[in-house]
Amino acid sequence: MRPSKPLVVGYWIGTALFALQMGFTAYGQLRMPQVAAAFAHLGFPDYFRVDLGWAKVLGLLLLVAPVPARLKEWVYAGFAFELGAAIVAHLSVGDGVAAWGWAAATGALWAVSYLCWRRLEGVSLALQPARSRPNSMPALSRPSATTIAAPTHTAMAVTSSEVA
Numbered sequence: 001m002r003p004s005k006p007l008v009v010g011y012w013i014g015t016a017l018f019a020l021q022m023g024f025t026a027y028g029q030l031r032m033p034q035v036a037a038a039f040a041h042l043g044f045p046d047y048f049r050v051d052l053g054w055a056k057v058l059g060l061l062l063l064v065a066p067v068p069a070r071l072k073e074w075v076y077a078g079f080a081f082e083l084g085a086a087i088v089a090h091l092s093v094g095d096g097v098a099a100w101g102w103a104a105a106t107g108a109l110w111a112v113s114y115l116c117w118r119r120l121e122g123v124s125l126a127l128q129p130a131r132s133r134p135n136s137m138p139a140l141s142r143p144s145a146t147t148i149a150a151p152t153h154t155a156m157a158v159t160s161s162e163v164a
Contacts, residue, residue, distance in 0.1 A: 026060070029056070055082075
């Protein structure tokens with residue numbers, strides 16, 4: 001079964017808009033003094049702004065590159081953590097919706113990209129036999145009672161006359 005065209009188009013539009021927004025914020029964090037002032041207002045050290053900017057660049061490269069599904073899942077998770085932390089940081093210093101609204105809107109783009117990607121991954125993985133799927137892990141089963149060895153302890157009785 002091939003993925004539906006609206007799903008593929010939705011994925012690429014959502015991912016392109018998300019990547020553009022995150023790319024702009026990465027550029028701002030690395031080059032714009034206004035963004036440096038905003039990070040200082042939030043109480044973050046200057047090196048954190050630079051590290052976060054380069055992490056976004058790396059994440060964006062991995063997001064659009066043909067990488068294993070597990071790595072792409074971690075990229076999406078990293079962006080989700082970053083966007084959630086941005087909202088919390090702005091709320092913690094009392095900023096209004098004008099400040100944290102951008103992170104929330106970018107989070108909506110993240111959700112479109114991620115949910116479409118998951119649907120596409122489900123379709124593409126469903127087409128492959130389980131043994132040939134990349135990054136597939138064997139199913140875990142519960143061990144039976146016979147495979148679990150109970151620890152054996154030898155208890156020694158100590159009387160009060162032996163202690164003294």
